[in-house]
Amino acid sequence: MKEIDKVLITKYVTRQANEEEVALAKYLISTSEIHEEFYIQVYESWQQSLHYKIGYIDSEKAYTEFMHKSNTRDSGKGIIKQMSWRKLSIAAVLLVLCAVSPYYFDKRQFKVNSTSEMAFSEIKVPKGFVRKLVLPDGTKVSVNAGSTLKYNIDFGKKTRTVHLSGEAYFDIAKGDVPFIVNTDNYTIRDIGTVFNVKAYSDDLSFETMVVEGEVQIEGKLTIDSDKPQKVSVKKQQVFKLNYASGETVQNLSANDFSDIIEVKVQKLTPSQVEEYAGWTEDLLVFEGKSFHEIIKIMERRYDVDIVLEDSNLRNYEYTGSFRNIDSVEKALKIMKETTDIEYNKKGREITIRRIDNLNDEGL
Amino acid sequence: MNHNHSEFKFWNADVKEFELLFKSHYVKLTFYANKFLNDIDISKEIASEALTFLWEKRGSLSFTTSVTAYLYKMVQNKCLNYLKHQRIENEYVSYMIRNKLLDEVPEHETNPYHEKELAEQIRKAIDTLPEKCKLVFEMSRFEYLKNREIAEKLNISQNTVERHITIAIEKLRISLGYTISILIAMAQ
Numbered sequence: 006m007k008e009i010d011k012v013l014i015t016k017y018v019t020r021q022a023n024e025e026e027v028a029l030a031k032y033l034i035s036t037s038e039i040h041e042e043f044y045i046q047v048y049e050s051w052q053q054s055l056h057y058k059i060g061y062i063d064s065e066k067a068y069t070e071f072m073h074k075s076n077t078r079d080s081g082k083g084i085i086k087q088m089s090w091r092k093l094s095i096a097a098v099l100l101v102l103c104a105v106s107p108y109y110f111d112k113r114q115f116k117v118n119s120t121s122e123m124a125f126s127e128i129k130v131p132k133g134f135v136r137k138l139v140l141p142d143g144t145k146v147s148v149n150a151g152s153t154l155k156y157n158i159d160f161g162k163k164t165r166t167v168h169l170s171g172e173a174y175f176d177i178a179k180g181d182v183p184f185i186v187n188t189d190n191y192t193i194r195d196i197g198t199v200f201n202v203k204a205y206s207d208d209l210s211f212e213t214m215v216v217e218g219e220v221q222i223e224g225k226l227t228i229d230s231d232k233p234q235k236v237s238v239k240k241q242q243v244f245k246l247n248y249a250s251g252e253t254v255q256n257l258s259a260n261d262f263s264d265i266i267e268v269k270v271q272k273l274t275p276s277q278v279e280e281y282a283g284w285t286e287d288l289l290v291f292e293g294k295s296f297h298e299i300i301k302i303m304e305r306r307y308d309v310d311i312v313l314e315d316s317n318l319r320n321y322e323y324t325g326s327f328r329n330i331d332s333v334e335k336a337l338k339i340m341k342e343t344t345d346i347e348y349n350k351k352g353r354e355i356t357i358r359r360i361d362n363l364n365d366e367g368l
Numbered sequence: 369m370n371h372n373h374s375e376f377k378f379w380n381a382d383v384k385e386f387e388l389l390f391k392s393h394y395v396k397l398t399f400y401a402n403k404f405l406n407d408i409d410i411s412k413e414i415a416s417e418a419l420t421f422l423w424e425k426r427g428s429l430s431f432t433t434s435v436t437a438y439l440y441k442m443v444q445n446k447c448l449n450y451l452k453h454q455r456i457e458n459e460y461v462s463y464m465i466r467n468k469l470l471d472e473v474p475e476h477e478t479n480p481y482h483e484k485e486l487a488e489q490i491r492k493a494i495d496t497l498p499e500k501c502k503l504v505f506e507m508s509r510f511e512y513l514k515n516r517e518i519a520e521k522l523n524i525s526q527n528t529v530e531r532h533i534t535i536a537i538e539k540l541r542i543s544l545g546y547t548i549s550i551l552i553a554m555a556q
Contacts, residue, residue, distance in 0.1 A: 020406065020407075021515045048460045051406075052402060052403055053490055054490065054505075064394040071390065074420070136521075137523070
C-alpha cells in the first residue's frame with residue numbers, strides 16, 4: 006500500500022480528513038482488502054489510545070449533570086412528563102451536534118473583542134511558539150513568541166492598520182491602501198514591502214528591518230525635538246533605536262522619550278538579514294550579540310526564565326547560529342562549547358554562571 | 369444493588385448504589401459507544417442516556433443478564449440507531465457485523481486491576497514515541513486540535529503533522545499488538 010493511502014486512512018480515522026478525502030478513503034476501504042485491513046488496525050489503535058489518559062472522560066461531571074437533569078424532572082411524574090423528557094433528550098443531542106464546532110480556537114490566542122466603539126481581532130502568541138497567519142487582505146504575518154497583534158474587524162476595507170506589541174515579520178500584500186503598523190511609540194507604513202518589526206515593551210530597543218521595498222517610520226526620534234519625525238528605511242537596511250538601560254525605564258510610556266541614547270540606520274549584508282528575520286524559519290543568528298539580548302530571545306523562544314548569576318555576563322558577546330534547535334538545553338550546550346559558562350536547569354528556571362578559570366585574565 | 373438474574377425480579381437501586389454504578393460505568397460505556405461512532409461527544413451523550421434510562425426505569429425493569437451486559441447492549445443499540453438515522457456509514461461497524469463481532473457484548477464487570485494494567489501498557493506505548501510525535505499525537509487525541517491548528521501551534525507543516533500521527537498509530541499498533549485490541553474489545 007502506498008504511503009499516501011496510509012496517511013489518508015489515518016486522517017479519516019482521526020477525523021482530520023475533509024469531505025473529499027473522506028469519500029476517497031471510504032472508497033479505498035470498501036474496494037481493497039489491504040486497505041480495509043489497514044483501516045481496521047488504525048481504527049482499533051486509535052480507539053485504544055483513548056484509554057490511557059485518565060480523566061479524559063469526566064464521570065464526576067457527567068454524574069453532576071445527570072443529577073441536575075434528574076432533579077428537574079422528578080418534580081413531576083407520569084407518562085406525559087416522561088415523553089416530554091424523551092423529546093428533550095433528542096433536543097439535547099441535536100444541541101450537542103450543533104455545538105460541536107468544526108474549528109477549535111484557543112481563546113487565549115485568538116479572540117474577537119467588541120467594545121461600544123469598535124471590535125478587533127487579537128492574536129496573542131504565547132512564549133515558546135511562533136504563529137504564521139494570513140490577514141484578510143492577503144498579507145502574510147509571522148508573529149514571534151510573546152507578542153500580540155491586533156486589528157479592527159473592518160481591516161482591509163478603508164484602512165489596513167494593525168497594532169503590534171512584540172515582534173512580527175510582514176509580507177505585505179499589494180494594494181491601494183497603505184499598510185500601517187502601530188507600535189506603542191512608532192508608526193511604520195508602506196505598501197508592498199517585506200519587513201520585520203521588533204517592539205517588545207520590555208526591551209530597551211526598537212528595530213525595523215526591511216527586506217524588500219521601503220518603509221517610513223514616524224515618531225519621536227531625537228531628544229531635542231518634541232514633534233514626531235520621519236525616517237525612511239530602504240531595502241536591506243535596519244533602523245535601530247536604543248534606550249538607556251536602567252531600572253527607571255523598564256516600562257516605556259508613550260510620552261517618555263527622554264532616554265533615547267542611540268538612533269541609527271545601518272546597511273545589511275544578506276547574511277546579516279538572517280539575524281533579524283531568521284526566527285521565522287526557526288533560525289537564531291547571533292553576531293556578537295550581548296548575553297543580555299540573547300537571553301531575552303531565548304526566554305521567548307523556549308518559554309523559560311534565565312538568570313545570569315554574574316551581572317558581568319550581561320555584556321559577554323556571543324557569535325553563533327542555531328537552526329531548528331528545539332530545546333533550550335541543546336542551545337545552551339552549544340554555547341557552552343565556546344564560552345566559559347555553565348548552566349543549571351530546574352524546570353523552567355535556568356541559571357547561567359561564569360566558570361572561574363585559572364587562566365582568567367584577572368589572575 | 370440487585371445483581372439477581374432471576375427473571376421475575378425487577379432491577380432496583382437506591383441513589384447511592386446508582387451513583388456508584390454510574391461512575392463505574394460511564395467511562396467504559398463512552399469508550400464502547402465511541403467504537404461505533406468515533407465521535408466522543410455523541411458517545412458521552414449516549415452513555416449518559418443509557419444510564420439515565422436505567423435510573424428512570426428502576427423497579428420496573430427486568431433482564432436476564434447482568435446490569436452491565438444490559439447497559440452495553442443498550443448502548444450498542446443506541447449507537448446503531450444513531451448511525452442509521454444520521455445515515456452515517458462506519459466501515460468498522462460493517463466489519464464487526466460481517467464478522468459477527470456485535471454479539472460479543474461483555475457479560476461481566478471487568479477486573480479493575482486488569483484494566484489499570486492495560487491503561488498502563490497503553491500509556492507506556494505512547495511514552496515510547498519520539499518526543500515531537502508524542503506531542504502531536506496527544507494534541508490531536510486529547511485537545512481536539514485539527515492538524516492545521518497543531519501545525520500552526522508547533523510551527524511545522526501540516527504534512528509533518530500528518531506524518532507524525534501516522535507514525536504514532538503505526539508504532540502503537542506494533543507495540544500494543546493485535547491481541548491487545550481483541551482483549552480490549554472483549555474487556556469492554
